[in-house]
Amino acid sequence: MALQSLDIVRRSATTSRSPQIREPSGGREVAKLIDTTKCIGCKACQVACMEWNDLRDEIGTNIGQYQNPADLSANTWTLMRFAEVENSKGDLEWLIRKDGCMHCADPGCLKACPSPGAIVQYANGIVDFQEENCIGCGYCIAGCPFDIPRISKKDKKVYKCTLCSDRVAVGLEPACIKACPTGALVFGTKDDMKQHAAERIEDLKSRGFEQAGLYDPAGVGGTHVMYVLHHADQPHNYVDLPADPRISRAVLLWKGFSKPLGLAVMALTALAGFFHYIRVGPDETDASDEAAAHELAKRLEKAP
Amino acid sequence: MTNHWVDIKNADIVLIMGGNAAEAHPCGFKWVTEAKAHNKARLIVVDPRFTRSASVADVYAPIRTGTDIVFLGGVVSYLLANDKIQHEYVKNYTDFTFIVREDFAFTDGLYSGYNAEKHSYDKSTWDYEIGPDGFVKVDPSLAHPRCVYQLMKQHYARYTPEMVARVCGTPQEKFLQICEMMASTATPTRAMTMMYALGWTQHSVGSQMIRQGAMVQMLLGNIGVAGGGMNALRGHSNIQGLTDLGLMSNLLPGYINLPSENEQDYAKFIAARAFKPLRPNQLSYWQNLDKFVVSLMKAWWGDGATAENNWAYDYLPKLDKLYDMLQVFELMSQGKMNGFICQGFNPLAAAPNKAKMNLSLAKLKYLVVMDPLATETSEFWRNFGEHNDVDSARIQTEVFRLPTSCFAEEEGSLTNSSRWLQWHWKGAEPPGEARSDLRIMAEIFTRMRALYQNEGGTFADPILKLSWPYARPTDPTPQELAREFSGKALKDLADPKDPTKVTRKAGEQLAGFAELRNDGSTSSGCWIFCGAWGPTGNLMARRDNSDPTGIGQNINWAFAWPANRRVLYNRASCDPSGKPFNPDRALISWNGSAWGGADIPDFKVDEDPTHGMGPFIMNPEGVARFFARTNMAEGPFPEHYEPFETPLATNPLSPTEPRALNNPAARVFDDDRKAFGKPAQFPHAATTYRLTEHFHYWTKHVRLNAIIQPEQFVEIGDALAKDLGIASGDWVKVESNRGYIKAVAVVTKRLRALQVDGKTLHHVGIPIHWGFKGLAKPGFLANTLTPVVGDANSQTPEFKSFLVRVEKL
């Protein structure tokens, strides 16, 4: 399939420019909104994901909790994680979070990936793995600030949520979204999802959740999977949702090695575009990193 | 459900108690989240466990299993004491003003007429006082000491917040907070819905728990209104339909009780059920019963049912007692049953006390299992080690296992808990040689009929004369059967008002049960389904999902019984003059000459409201009953009795009367009574339930569901776990007086230790699902633990409250 029809905006380890002129009306970025305050942890999303994507994980064991399978895997692309937390009033809260790929605007996996075109980002924001190009090096795993991609023992390739790119490509919502019985999962343009979240947050505040808020972390340029949290000030309570996710130092370390090499090769000018790729990630994990990510995110949002 | 799934979005308060809708009915629960998100509704969950429903509740209160009557009785007491009732509703639409007989009494937890030897009541005193005009005496001033209002007030005065805290273990402030929230719906413009399921039915006092909930709803004026109602969530996809069709020991289709052996006379059988009005100008719709019965008998026996033979009344078997499942397995255990057919039913897992089930099934001569899946019941004779330790060689039962098609391979209708009959279509052929249940039943019948034709046999008439008009006698179509249960004219039907006009030609389908007649000119296999396949075709297959009023009525989607009505008792959503109590959520109203609106009126459509006809048209009183008269086994008002396996030594509500510790009217067989455990040996309160990942015992055969919850576990509160040195993931043994299971421990804060009657009580949660067949990890059938005792009215087993002991392995 040609790149144009896919509206790919970024490819891992690739130097040529992506087509950029399409401009769909109504915004091109899509997002999944996960409202943890409506989620009952039923796992319909897990099943719908496996069913649609023809995945079947092992029938495992019970490890002393509701979470099953025990972790994400090459066959489990989304997983409900459960936390029992007592709030300041002494009431119990069962915080349940659907874990899976966040489809970062600034995807650490893509940045880390050394195999051309093994990870792509579409103009709609979906970050998709192209397993036929995957060399199984696992750098994307190191690059992910949310610890999502998993390598398959069977084919040594890495897998994760595609946001049902095959469904979205024909105008359908992802399988998990469609299944969700309580409407805790919603799908639409990113703008619409932010608006939806704002309405939810208002309702939550009327129920005493003063710190209700949206999780759309800036450290990765924002995400195309966002959470409504009752306690946006305590993301860690939702089974270690990172408060301020950033592309890991591992990726930057990798770049530390590759950059001198890259500069040397650049003299050949054959792969000039690589500079374009590599320059978006500065060497240090300081404020400039965040600024660059913001810049990227903005560019993505405005990208024609 | 009195209301329906989508209608929940109209609620202002949602109470989930005796159920766990988020877990067991997630897609229906969506309407709770809708009510919360778009109607500012508040959700209350009362449950021994902090459930998935509780996880999104505004208020959660813990309760000791089996004590819901105390909690709800406390709510009744609160509402009466604080005058938080909808006066206009209660005064006009309930029996508040009715006067009860002078000899009715309640002392120390027992009602008048108790017979301790028989564990039953002489109920003759449980009735109203009837005046010389043949009608019930009433006191509109409510001052009469024996009017229902005063009796209720007196009865529930004992159910104080302190008593609730002491018996239920519910913190008093939580209880009072919930009372206050519920009380907010006493105004005509606010509604509360109650959603319950097996958490209320599976108790020895289950029916009374539900009645108690209904009493709260009536006090608040929440029955018959949009966003209100008593909503039984119901388990299986057609559990509603099969009950509607009377597939129970004592029923005929359409909630007609089968005759008892003392009802030898057809006319008396009808008269006993065709209630005469107890108040002036009441409809008392059951007066039409003979039309329904005659039409049923014509559907079943055709020309074999005539006025001369009392419409084949003798063909119906007569009851000497109820042959419910528990009774049948008791008889089986005594060697009194020879044959048994399980059609899509897995009783080895689904009935209480697995050991008794193994013993009982092994005494059968033959067992026939029809099922799409390999059930445990079909292999009860096979040794699966600790999970089913039997000696095959000693089991002499012949077993037939007949493969059936599943939903995807069939066509037909299912009735959901909203009472909607929805048609579905076939998408593929069944695997291998599997056949539809219709074909198997028809084959068994036609083969038996041929044997009786050829060989003769005992009382062959009902078999030989059974109406069997199907084009392919061994494989009737769903369409043929749907038309038959809906009903048709057998002769040209003349208009009663103008005999020269024919309202329906012979052979035409009928539009509704109002067309049924008692002279044999109509047939209908299930009167409440009449019109589902009407003169215009199959209404069950309708797919118009429009909702013009926006309150979610979807009146042209499929067909709802009765008469396509979506909210039962909807006349009660209007004030006595016929104006909607809540104009924003109007279901129907009186326009001066007729009733109409967003729903089909549950009322005589041209009845002028000034004539005083009550909205509860099936009741001879015309109003709803707080006082159940003789309709309940253990008394006219719900009273708390402890579960049969209780951690308490006495009933705190009647501490001096040992006979009132447990339900005094429950039927308990001797062997089962001996198998009850005592708290000294089994100190923990246990309850069984289903997980959202699973559907009973089916989904362990389904790979996707086995993956997401693969292995047997039990839930233990962190306090108990600490006492016993158990960590999450450890293996534990859970034992009752009937057997044990071994499972992984899930240690959780969601099961909190309760202070009950001055002592600390721990609950143990036992999910059902695992067994010795299927793809999930093999496990123990949870009913290894459960006791055999049923609700005194429904005989539904007490799966929700029993005693166990936990130990670390």
Place this chain on the structure above:
Amino acid sequence: MADMTRRQFLAVTGASLAGSSLVLLGFSPAAAIAEVREFKLARATETRNTCPYCAVACGIVMYGLGDAAKNAEASIIHIEGDPDHPVNRGTLCPKGAGLLDFVHSPSRLQHPEYRAPGSDKWQPISWDDALGRVAKLMKQDRDANFVTKTPEGLTVNRWLTTGMLAASASSNEVGYLTHKVIRSLGVLSFDNQARV
């Protein structure tokens, strides 16, 4: 945080950092062709059905292999919620979402089977033999144990020694026919799942 493990992971794989320069070693951008998975339902046959589990009765759409032509044998390849259905509006719970694996469960029974008294195994039996034997056993039991009158002379016409439990996931049509047949035989030991 998982950062630590990622760093360790990198330390292990870091030895082969050559991977990092793949792009520089001649992988041309043209090789980086990407495509989404082909949408698998484009011409599958849609059939409307109802979820067989709980009584919410969600509408489902079953997708069958082939276009229902004579020579195409339909097999259900995917099931999802019916968006037109007023109650579930396309959603499904984890059970409904997994229905495909119920249809194709390895536990689905394919052939009639018979277990002889005392045996520890199944043996195959034809439908004809199975149904013939069942009908014969039922008639024998009914003829031997049917009660027409009580000792007191009451007409009761009941058969108590064979009973039945009926499925609550079968259709109304099945339930209706089952009830009609069972009562015509005089059976009183008769219940459905509503009892439990």
